[in-house]
Every structure is written in C-alpha cells, then in structure tokens.
Amino acid sequence: MPELPEVETVVRDLRESLVGRTFQSVRIGRKRLRRPWSSAWNRQLIGCTVAGVQRRGKWILIDLGGPWLVAHLGMTGQLRVVPTIAPRQDHTHVIGCLDRGLELRFRDPRRFGSISYFADQAGVDAFFTADRLGPEPFALDPAGWRESLKRTRRCLKAVLLDQTVIAGVGNIYADEALFEARLHPTLTANGVTLHQADALRRAVVRVLKRAIARRGSTIRDYLDGNGKAGGYQHEFRVYGRTGQPCSRCKTPVASIRLAGRSTHFCSGCQRA
C-alpha cells in the first residue's frame, strides 16, 4: 500500500511523536511477519531512546543512537505512537512500550510488512546494499537515470517499480508519473529518447512532491502516523480511474496488466 509519499508522511509524524521517547519493554504477537521479529531483540531495545526517524525508499529507519529499527509497511502496514490506554486493534504484531504512557504499535493485517532490529549502523548498511535499494528520486542523477533506462529492455512501468533503479515508487505513482510525462507504460526503457527519460524523471519528482504535500493517498488501508487518511487520491489522473474520461483529452482511461500489476493510462495522451 504505502509508497514513498505515504512513508515520508509517516516518518514526519513519527519524528513528532517518537523522538526522545525511551523503550521500556516490548510485546510481540504470535503471527510472523515478512521478516520475523526475534524475541532476542526485546531485551536489546529496553532503555533505547529514539534519536531520529528517517526514510529510505519505502523503508522507515528509527535511529536509536547506535542501534536501529528498520520497518517496511508492505501493503497494509501502520506504524503509530498511541497512548497505552488506547484500545489495541486486531493485527497489532509488535508493541514497543515507551515512557510517558505511550506505545509504538506496528499493525499489519496482511503481514507483508516487517520491523527489524539492527545492533549498529554497519548492520543497516549491509542490509541496504545496491541490490536491494537504488537512489532516492529526489537525488537521482540525470545521467545515471538515463543509463539505467538504456541498460534494460523492460517496459517503463516495470523499471519504475524496480526499487534498485529508483527507490520508493510503487504502482500508483508509477502510473501517475507516466501520465504526467505523457509516456506509454509499455514503452521499452532502452528505446526512449534522452528528452523522454528526463521528462519521466522530472514527472516522478513532481508527482511525489505533490503527493507528499497532500500527505499521501488513502485508497483503503493507509493511515498516517496520527491515524489520519491522506488526500492525494482525489488528485489521481489515471490510477483507479478505468473507463472515466481523461482529465486532459476526455479519452476513457485504459487499464491493462503489466509486470504483474494493474496499469492505468490514457491512450490519447500517452502514445505507444
């Protein structure tokens, strides 16, 4: 569910609510996550104070001043700081009990997400190698991006979803960026012109920034770090708008399956 704008929103919220808090104990549910929580980490966490919260791609990094917590929200994950007395929802898998009567809760109905403990920075660095995560969209080197496209015969949609090429883009923002750049999702990456490659890179950045400004998109499950919905779903141009007229040219928005994901585009504005 959550892509870069949603994760960025959660990270900003957690900075407000989590920095300065100290873990006093940890409680764990029975069901295993994508990357199982090790009970050995419970003791390690006790006494750790949160120094900062960062984002890398769709990953949330909680800085404990040496050790780190690294979380991924998968499709339905939520990470929130709530009062201890707040009712505990279903599918709450990890609870970090904090000072001041607060808890950090990781909730995830589908359990495609995860939260893991790393003892030090080196462990985090070893996890985020280039074969797992590529450059941030906002720091993407234009020449490097062009090279990445030149290097593959996959379609543009598949490349945008590849976290090792560009970190943080998911199914919604891939479709929205391709519309913004007026590029057809099936175009072969190594066939686009330099101008088109640049246009796509800039479109990704614009769409992501707009979505962050609206605190992400809520279709069904996504909630920010305060438990509130985002607003960018009201600004979708193609995603989830199959059959509705394109806001630019009135051609009905088309939907196909690409790289295993539903893909939305306007055949009038985005030429194959």
Place this chain on the structure above:
DNA sequence: ACAGGATCCTGGGGGC
C-alpha cells in the same frame, strides 16, 4: 542474464 509469474497474507466488493 533477464523478464515474467507465483507466492506470501487478510479483507472487501461484486456476482449469483
């Protein structure tokens, strides 16, 4: 090597 498909899950919505 690379591209595409299957897989891990739960829950909601549509059709019957």
Place this chain on the structure above:
DNA sequence: TGCCCCCAGGATCCTG
C-alpha cells in the same frame, strides 16, 4: 444472508 471469485498501495523466490 452466504458463498465464491477476484482484487489490492510490495518484495522476493523460482522458472523458462
């Protein structure tokens, strides 16, 4: 109301 099928914002493993 219930059942069955399909679908969903992601990452990773397997196959051809």
